[in-house]
Amino acid sequence: MDLSQYFTSSDIAGITPEIILTLTALVVLTLEMARVFRPGIILLVAASGLVLAGTALVQGGNDDKILFGGMLYLNTFSMFFDFLYLFVGLLTLIFSQGYLEKMGSETRGEYPALILFAVIGMMLMTRANDLVMVFLGLELLSLSLYVLVGFLRHNLLSNESGLKYLLLGAFATGFFLFGAALTFGATGTTNFSGIASAIAAGTVLSEIYLYLGIGFLLIGFAFKVALAPFHMWSPDVYQGAPTTVTGFLCTAPKAAGFGAMLKVFMIAFPEAFPEWQDIFWVLAVLTMTVGNISALVQSNVKRMLAFSSVSHAGYLVMGILVKDIAGVSAVLFYLIVYSAMNLGAFAIISLAEKDEQSLTFKQFRGLASQNPLLSGALAIFMVSLAGFPPTAGFIAKYGLFSAAIAKGYIWLVVIAVLNTVVSFYYYFRIIVNMYMRDEKVGLQPSTGLLTAGILALLIAIVFILGITPGYLLEITVDVATAVS
Amino acid sequence: MIVPLEHVILLSLALFSIGVFGVLFRRNAITIFMSIELMLNAVNLALVGFSRYYDSVDGQVFVFLVMTLAAAEVAVGLAIIIALYRNRQTVNIDEINLLKN
């Protein structure tokens, strides 16, 4: 056996970003242990680690590389997602500044360290070329998130959502693993290309194992990205988690889940795919409808946004169903826009929150007269989430719907458009509440200069991508070509 | 192979189903956790069975990783359950219901 093909120096060079992030996380924990530094410095170290990892990523170039004997596969697709995670991680760290203290928790270095570990896990998920690696990345991500969700140890809501997320997340992991085991059993390998060639060659041990394996893998993914009917955990978890963590939770991990799902279903199971089309169709319709209908009746803003993110996941499934370059590129575009909008919205909610409560619609009354800039920003994010031109939300939805129509899914698009119309109600409800006059204003959000600057940047992204989406569309089409 | 592969997989499926039923019908957080461990062990059994069938060690390496994950999950899970118990004095998930609309 030739062992020298594993662990060459180019393998190590390929995972430089992960190594940098790991070292940064350890340094952050050491600073926490030393207890001599101000919390701002810990956040700064973590943020510079993310920036450094980004530079290493640029240095590494975007040519295709297979690392560690087929465990990781680096290409423009993985690189696209890597930058998304680093960006979301950085913004989450900036927005978290001072939030934990406000919620009555002592500042801990674990918080930025866990965010860094979660970013590493997500990077491994979309770089993976093997079910084992997807599993490891997914679990590194999930374990970090369980702790982050329950991070406010003395807050009952945070505790409860941590427990719920953990139990359902671990349950989903069981399904994912059983699916991976059965796929391994059917094809004799866990490598994506190995699985695909085994299916193509017809050397599958048993069709039952294979289809059951794919089904279980799909259930596992559906839990992790909260597709109906496996979305029940998400409102509880989103509501109870610290708001900055919720912002992180509904953007980057969701992108990672969809990225890994795209990779698994497009590279490993392209042959078996036609048989799963109907299931994806049903999943898409169920997810968007259930998400939107449930969001209508919520009184808590974080819960409303949780259901809204469920419905957005439904739109994204449409892109996976379409599966061609237009569909995948629309998914990628949507993920970027969706991340920008949700990060901004949750950041503003975290600014508005006072100690240990989560906000209802009524509490937003009169915010516009109190703080016109912040309310204006929140209104822009809501309009974009609803999908109105000239915001990026419109272009993103338009891309997905037109890709689906081109493939002949007319009814699916009709249902999606109806759902979008329904969603206007709950997005505008918050805007109407903000601009309603109310003498006793409850919320008194205060913004730091840095946070305000980042929010302005996100608004700029929403408008620039809404008016001239061409540049990013070129990139996403390019990236989509790499996996199709 | 003395034991046919099908038997191993059927046993593993049965264990997995029992774990799923346990998660769905039990109300105690610790018991739910044990049911999840049962699911993971069913996975391990299937992996070892397939690994033996294909005469490769890939599946067994996977088992190691699953075991490590199970331990890490237990550690995080028990920590969260302890934190919750300190605040609420219960681990019954029917009584843990503050989060709703």
Added chain:
Amino acid sequence: MIENYFPIFIVFIVAAGFTFVSLIMTHILGPRITNPVKLMPYESGVDPLAETRIRFSIRFFIIALLFIIFDIEIIFLYPWAVVFKDFLSFGSFIFFEMVIFLAILVFGYVYVWRNGALDWE
């Protein structure tokens, strides 16, 4: 395609059926003759001394947690030790690989120690 799943449904039904049937059968068939000795908890024939429901200190759980984490990492050392000599001919990377792994574990240990999780008080 859907008929391929038939065996799986059978397994689910058998698993569920076995549980319910055996529970119901013991309920129906089991004779209900009780006496104080029979109701006593079985402890290998020895009379029970006290309540089994004593409250453990939370410290036990934390120590157990840490033990599980560090104990399970040993499983990576065994296969490593088995192939160590074969891999050594390809350079010393295999050695440093494990040194890095253990260094991260030791870091975790120091972290736990420093944060007072090992103090019994």
